[in-house]
Amino acid sequence: xxxxxxxxxxxxxxxxxxxxxxxxxxxxxxxxxxxxxxxxxxxxxxxxxxxxxxxxxxxxxxxx
Numbered sequence: 580x581x582x583x584x585x586x587x588x589x590x591x592x593x594x595x596x597x598x599x600x601x602x603x604x605x606x607x608x609x610x611x612x613x614x615x616x617x618x619x620x621x622x623x624x625x626x627x628x629x630x631x632x633x634x635x636x637x638x639x640x641x642x643x
Contacts, residue, residue, distance in 0.1 A: 583620065583633040588612075590641050591620050591633075597640075614640065 591612050592599055597619070599612045608624040619640060620633040 580621070580632040580634055583631045583637065585629075585631055587633065587637075587641060588620055588622055588631040591637070594640075 602609045610622040612620040623630045
């Protein structure tokens with residue numbers, strides 16, 4: 580996985596072909612995006628730090 584931009588993550592999250600799940604454990608929030616059961620991207624929030632990650636080749640899945 581490598582870093583991606585927030586707009587790229589939002590594009591994946593808003594795509595109707597993808598499912599996503601959110602998890603909150605003791606101050607660490609994780610949002611994972613799946614396509615066909617495979618993890619393709621995730622967002623990690625710890626305190627004020629926000630990081631967006633995508634799998635290699637995730638650029639092919641963007642809608643725009």
